[in-house]
Amino acid sequence: MTSSTFTCTSCDELHDGPPLSFAFPAPAYWNDEVAEAPGSVLGEEQCVIAGEHFFVRARIILPILDSDDEFVWGVWISVSEQNFHRMSELWNDPARVDEPPYFGWLSTQIPIYAPTTINLKTKLHTQPLGTRPLLELEPTDHPLAVEHRTGITRARVRSIAEQLLH
Numbered sequence: 001m002t003s004s005t006f007t008c009t010s011c012d013e014l015h016d017g018p019p020l021s022f023a024f025p026a027p028a029y030w031n032d033e034v035a036e037a038p039g040s041v042l043g044e045e046q047c048v049i050a051g052e053h054f055f056v057r058a059r060i061i062l063p064i065l066d067s068d069d070e071f072v073w074g075v076w077i078s079v080s081e082q083n084f085h086r087m088s089e090l091w092n093d094p095a096r097v098d099e100p101p102y103f104g105w106l107s108t109q110i111p112i113y114a115p116t117t118i119n120l121k122t123k124l125h126t127q128p129l130g131t132r133p134l135l136e137l138e139p140t141d142h143p144l145a146v147e148h149r150t151g152i153t154r155a156r157v158r159s160i161a162e163q164l165l166h
Helices: 032-036 081-089 093-098 143-150 154-164
Strands: 006-007 014-017 021-023 046-050 055-065 070-077 103-104 121-125 134-137
Touching: 046 081, 055 081, 055 121, 055 143, 070 081, 070 121, 081 103, 103 134, 134 143
Parallel strands: 021 070, 055 134
Antiparallel strands: 006 014, 046 055, 055 070, 070 103, 103 121, 121 134
């Protein structure tokens, strides 16, 4: 699917896109209060809250069935302290692709899904240097997990854009 323009059914205006990805800037648990807490840091790819909760950025890919493109959710995953440190040790090591998947909990609330996407079980797959990890959702009947497994249509991509752009 090529990025062009579309008339939005929410506002009846012309928009660029629809976008093929949406990303969230921080885990759902990040706020002004935790940002001030000792041991809290929010980086581009990693986040620590109060030195006790550890997060990494990842991608959930939804195949677009009637296109050669993919739709990507940029999300945050909670991982154990041990796995966070292991991932950090291997951050710049090309051999990181040989790591087994890390267990994690989805820590992003994607607002168009009900029930909540918070705490869906995941497996985090490291990728080659310079590429964010891929996320595999536990195969449940949650709507996000279903779309992750079975894919979405171009019409669904447009619907997502219409919901999130307003």
